[in-house]
Every structure is written in C-alpha cells, then in structure tokens.
Amino acid sequence: MKPRALLLNLAVAVIALVVLFPLAWMVSVSFMSTGEAANFPPPLLPSTWTLEHYRELFVTQGMGRYLLNSVVLATLATILALLFTVPAGYAFAKLRFRGRERLFQLLVAALVVPAQIGTLPLFLMLKGMGLVNTYAGALVPWLASIFGLFLVRQYALSIPDEMLEAARVDGASEGQIFRRIVLPSLKPIVVTLALFVFLGSWNDFLWPLIILTDQSNYTLPVALAALSREHVQDIEMMMAGAVITVAPVLILFLALQRYYIRGMLAGSVKG
Amino acid sequence: MTDIRLNAAKVEAEAAGRPSRRPSQFRARERAAWGFLAPALIAIGLFFCIPVAAALLLSLTDFDIYALADLANLRFVGLQNYERLFANPLFWGAMRNTGLFALFGVPLSIAASLLAAVILNDRTVKWRPVWRVIFFAPFVTTLVATAVLWNYLLHTRYGVINWAITSVGLPAVDWLGDPSTSIPAILMFVVWKIFGYNMLIFLAVLQTVPDDLYEAARIDGAGPWSRFRHVTLPAIAPTVLLVSIISVASFFQLFAEPYVMTQGGPAQSTVTVLYFMYEEGFKWWNLGSASAVAFILFLCILAVTLVQLWVAKRVGAYE
Numbered sequence: 001m002k003p004r005a006l007l008l009n010l011a012v013a014v015i016a017l018v019v020l021f022p023l024a025w026m027v028s029v030s031f032m033s034t035g036e037a038a039n040f041p042p043p044l045l046p047s048t049w050t051l052e053h054y055r056e057l058f059v060t061q062g063m064g065r066y067l068l069n070s071v072v073l074a075t076l077a078t079i080l081a082l083l084f085t086v087p088a089g090y091a092f093a094k095l096r097f098r099g100r101e102r103l104f105q106l107l108v109a110a111l112v113v114p115a116q117i118g119t120l121p122l123f124l125m126l127k128g129m130g131l132v133n134t135y136a137g138a139l140v141p142w143l144a145s146i147f148g149l150f151l152v153r154q155y156a157l158s159i160p161d162e163m164l165e166a167a168r169v170d171g172a173s174e175g176q177i178f179r180r181i182v183l184p185s186l187k188p189i190v191v192t193l194a195l196f197v198f199l200g201s202w203n204d205f206l207w208p209l210i211i212l213t214d215q216s217n218y219t220l221p222v223a224l225a226a227l228s229r230e231h232v233q234d235i236e237m238m239m240a241g242a243v244i245t246v247a248p249v250l251i252l253f254l255a256l257q258r259y260y261i262r263g264m265l266a267g268s269v270k271g
Numbered sequence: 272m273t274d275i276r277l278n279a280a281k282v283e284a285e286a287a288g289r290p291s292r293r294p295s296q297f298r299a300r301e302r303a304a305w306g307f308l309a310p311a312l313i314a315i316g317l318f319f320c321i322p323v324a325a326a327l328l329l330s331l332t333d334f335d336i337y338a339l340a341d342l343a344n345l346r347f348v349g350l351q352n353y354e355r356l357f358a359n360p361l362f363w364g365a366m367r368n369t370g371l372f373a374l375f376g377v378p379l380s381i382a383a384s385l386l387a388a389v390i391l392n393d394r395t396v397k398w399r400p401v402w403r404v405i406f407f408a409p410f411v412t413t414l415v416a417t418a419v420l421w422n423y424l425l426h427t428r429y430g431v432i433n434w435a436i437t438s439v440g441l442p443a444v445d446w447l448g449d450p451s452t453s454i455p456a457i458l459m460f461v462v463w464k465i466f467g468y469n470m471l472i473f474l475a476v477l478q479t480v481p482d483d484l485y486e487a488a489r490i491d492g493a494g495p496w497s498r499f500r501h502v503t504l505p506a507i508a509p510t511v512l513l514v515s516i517i518s519v520a521s522f523f524q525l526f527a528e529p530y531v532m533t534q535g536g537p538a539q540s541t542v543t544v545l546y547f548m549y550e551e552g553f554k555w556w557n558l559g560s561a562s563a564v565a566f567i568l569f570l571c572i573l574a575v576t577l578v579q580l581w582v583a584k585r586v587g588a589y590e
Contacts, residue, residue, distance in 0.1 A: 088308045116524065222415075
C-alpha cells in the first residue's frame with residue numbers, strides 16, 4: 001500500500017510542477033534585468049531583482065491606461081450582465097406568462113449558435129450606430145448572455161413557490177418580492193455569474209480586438225498582443241505585462257473559487 | 272400553445288369566480304414577468320439574433336471595403352462567396368489545420384484531464400482540494416498573456432522546453448518556426464491551459480462512484496488497472512464521450528493562440544478557420560466572404576452538436 005501512495009503523491013507533485021512552473025517563471029523573469037532571460041540555460045531566479053520593466057510599462061508604454069480600460073469594462077460588463085439576466089432568469093423560473101415554455105425552448109436552441117457567427121454584422125451594426133471604438137460597443141455582447149439567463153433560471157427553480165405566494169398574499173408587489181425575497185436567495189448564483197462575466201470580459205480577445213480600434217481604448221489582452229509583436233526581444237518586459245494581465249483574475253479566482261467551481265459544474269454536468 | 276392558453280383561461284375563470292382580486296393580480300404578475308424579461312430579450316434579439324441572421328445574408332453579398340465606404344456598391348452575389356472559398360487553397364488549409372488541432376487536441380486534452388482526475392480522486396493523495404484548484408488555475412488565466420509566456424517557454428535558443436530536451440541529449444527543436452512542429456507546440460500550451468476544466472467535470476462524476484465498488488473489486492483480487500478498467504471506466508465513459516464532443520466544438524474556435532504565438536505561420540501552418548475569418552474580414556475587409564467562412568464554421572459546429580445530442584440521448588437510454 002505504501003509505495004502506491006508514494007507513487008500517486010509523486011505523480012501529483014509532477015503535474016503540479018508542470019502546471020505551476022510556467023506561471024512562477026513568468027513572475028521571476030518579470031523581475032530580471034534587461035537581457036538576463038536571454039541566456040542558456042534559462043536562469044530560474046533574477047541575479048538582482050528589479051522593478052524597471054513594470055516602471056517602463058506604466059511610464060512609457062501606457063499600461064496604466066490599458067489596466068484602467070480593462071477594469072472599467074469588466075466592471076461595467078458585470079453590472080450590466082447582472083441587470084439584464086438575473087430578472088429574466090427568475091421570470092423564466094418562477095413567473096407564469098403566455099408562451100413561456102416555447103420562448104425558453106427557443107433560447108436553449110440558440111445556445112448551439114456560437115456568438116462569433118454574428119461578429120461581422122454586429123460590427124457593421126455598431127459602426128452604423130457610431131459605437132465602434134467606444135466602451136459601449138465593447139460592452140454590447142455581454143448584455144445578451146443566454147448562458148447567464150439559463151444559469152440563473154436553473155438556480156431560481158429551487159426557490160419555494162409558497163414563499164412567493166405568501167408575500168403576494170401579504171400584498172407585496174412583484175418588484176418588492178424580487179428585491180426582498182428573490183435576490184437574497186439568488187445570492188450564490190449572482191456571485192458566480194458576476195465572476196464568470198468579470199473573468200470572461202477581462203480575458204476576452206477577439207471582440208475587443210475588432211471593436212476597439214484606437215490604442216488608447218485597448219484592454220490589457222489587446223495591448224499585450226500588440227506589444228508582443230513590437231517587443232519580441234524584450235522577454236522581461238513582456239513577462240511583466242503578462243503578470244499585470246494575469247494577476248488580477250488569478251487572485252479573484254482564488255478568492256472566490258468555491259463559487260466559480262460550483263457554478264461551472266452546475267452549468268455543465270446537469271445542464 | 273393551446274395548452275398554455277387553456278390553462279391561463281382556466282386560471283382566470285377560476286379566479287373570476289372568487290370574490291378576491293385575483294384576476295387583476297394575475298394580470299399584474301404577467302405584466303411584471305414581461306418587465307423582468309424585456310431588457311434581456313431585447314438585447315438578445317438586437318445583438319445576437321439579428322447579427323446571426325444577418326451573417327447569412329451578408330455571406331450572399333460582395334460586401335467589401337467599397338461597400339463599407341458607400342452602401343451603393345453592395346451587390347447580391349448568391350453563392351459566389353462560397354464557390355470562391357471552396358476554390359481557395361488557403362481556406363482548405365485553414366480547414367485542414369483546424370481539423371488537425373481538433374484531431375490531436377481533443378484526445379490529448381481528455382487524456383490529460385482523465386489522468387489528473389483519476390490520480391486526484393485517490394484517497395491516498397494528500398491536500399486534494401488544494402491540487403484541484405491549482406490544476407484548474409491555468410484555465411482562468413488570460414489566454415493572450417499565457418500565450419506570450421509560452422512563446423518564451425518554447426523559444427528555440429533560450430526556452431525552458433528546449434533546455435529540458437537538450438539536457439537529455441536530444442537536439443533542440445524550432446517549435447514555432449517549423450511548420451511540422453507548430454501545431455504540436457501550440458497544442459502543448461492549449462492542453463496545459465484547459466485540462467483542469469474537464470478534470471473538474473471528471474472528478475465530480477468519479478466522486479459519485481461508491482467506494483464499496485472499489486472495495487468489492489479489491490476483495491475480488493482486482494489490481495489497479497483492472498479496477499480502472501471495470502469500475503472507473505464504465506462509470507465515467509458517458510461523460511468522457513460527451514465532454515470529447517463538446518471539446519471538438521471548442522477546438523474549432525481557436526483564434527488567439529495562433530494570433531499571438533505564430534500569426535498563422537510558419538507557412539500558414541497554424542491558420543485556423545476563425546483566424547482566416549478574422550483576416551478576411553478585418554484585415555482585407557471582405558466582409559461578405561468572411562461571413563461565408565463564419566457560416567461554414569457554424570455548420571461544422573452544428574453538425575458536431577447534433578452528434579453530441581444524439582449521443583447524449585443514446586447514453587441516457589442506457590441508464
């Protein structure tokens with residue numbers, strides 16, 4: 001029994017090394033002085049630790065602006081997605097209205113269609129509306145999340161009808177019921193959805209690449225992709241840029257991983 | 272539809288029979304429901320349904336940079352975009368590359384996920400919840416940033432991967448510079464990034480397998496491999512099948528990886544269908560032709576999804 005346990009724990013350690021080494025190396029290289037990473041064999045730790053690449057990114061490469069764009073866009077996307085999808089998901093789960101089942105089936109069928117298909121007409125549409133190269137244009141796809149609606153509905157099904165009926169008998173309006181009873185009981189799934197949207201918007205690449213044409217509107221991934229084409233040689237600076245881009249989402253995920261993983265499994269295994 | 276209408280009529284009739292204020296309450300509730308739904312439905316209609324439908328129409332036009340300047344230059348060309356694509360070797364190259372990514376990427380990533388899940392599911396492994404989160408972490412990282420990182424890990428002269436290879440005496444590989452290794456190199460990165468996702472799904476399913484089954488198999492003298500073969504695999508097989516098909520659809524949509532790591536090169540060896548669509552649409556502004564590419568991609572994904580639904584039904588029938 002003993003050697004088997006040892007073997008398995010060793011296997012886990014090896015996988016963990018493969019998973020973590022690239023991320024750890026990225027952080028380490030970002031603190032090396034210029035040119036140090038371009039050596040063979042590749043150095044593991046900086047000989048002297050320096051912040052010069054972070055300084056250069058913020059002072060001369062406009063990283064602060066990109067960071068701000070990413071933070072603002074991801075935050076707005078999260079707020080808007082919640083405002084649009086949470087009430088609708090609840091309505092599909094708990095309110096009776098004509099055509100509910102048919103409408104829901106239609107939306108489930110639409111889940112099959114990848115959003116990229118509509119990318120080109122959406123771009124033309126937003127161009128017509130003058131929204132190319134604006135925050136509003138970048139936010140538009142996050143308003144129409146069928147997946148989010150679906151996630152909220154599945155969770156809202158578990159709210160007991162008796163609770164809602166009791167509130168109605170007491171004379172509460174539908175709006176009051178939603179605010180005082182439904183929202184508090186939906187809290188876990190709201191956190192999950194918020195996390196999904198925030199990370200999704202932060203990490204998104206194709207849409208911001210298309211819609212944000214002016215450099216001052218770039219988000220971190222778009223800016224990083226552009227930088228990496230210009231500064232292929234500057235390994236240390238590129239790693240500092242990658243750290244700035246990855247660190248916020250990684251920390252957010254680690255802090256809220258329970259919500260993320262639970263929501264992910266609810267959306268895939270059962271759904 | 273008639274059922275719903277009948278029910279609604281019945282409820283209203285019942286309500287009307289009572290002296291309470293039920294009918295108005297029923298109407299108020301329906302009105303409230305539409306109020307809750309309206310923003311989401313309008314957004315989905317405007318920014319999802321219309322663009323998707325318009326993509327089909329756009330693919331039947333010669334929408335290009337002249338039409339972008341003045342819509343009077345727009346003409347309906349029927350299926351010409353499709354005909355031209357099917358005669359274009361670059362398009363077929365993109366289809367072939369995407370197929371290769373899926374053909375090798377799906378089994379590789381599923382195998383990695385399954386291996387990690389089976390190991391982590393073992394009770395003798397310590398700190399399992401910690402490993403679970405760590406193995407999943409690359410999945411939530413920003414694709415562009417980790418792609419830039421892997422560019423350096425794969426660097427021919429200074430990369431860690433070539434350092435590991437040469438230190439065991441093998442020759443260095445020009446991973447991203449050689450058309451024969453560019454797809455394997457990108458796949459290494461992709462598997463590293465995504466294996467944690469399916470691992471979590473497999474782990475969730477494995478945890479539903481009762482320990483008694485393993486215990487019974489052990490008492491019957493089954494070794495580790497035979498326990499995996501006769502207890503684990505039957506329990507997890509339907510999930511593996513479904514997850515594989517879903518993975519095919521996601522491998523069809525690779526874009527940022529070649530965009531950041533190789534720009535489609537070397538020698539067009541990593542141009543994927545989505546990358547081809549992006550260049551056709553937003554580099555050359557052939558929006559009509561790019562829409563045709565998008566629509567073909569959609570049909571491919573739809574075909575895969577139909578297979579998935581069919582399999583899900585068959586698998587469900589066994590249970």
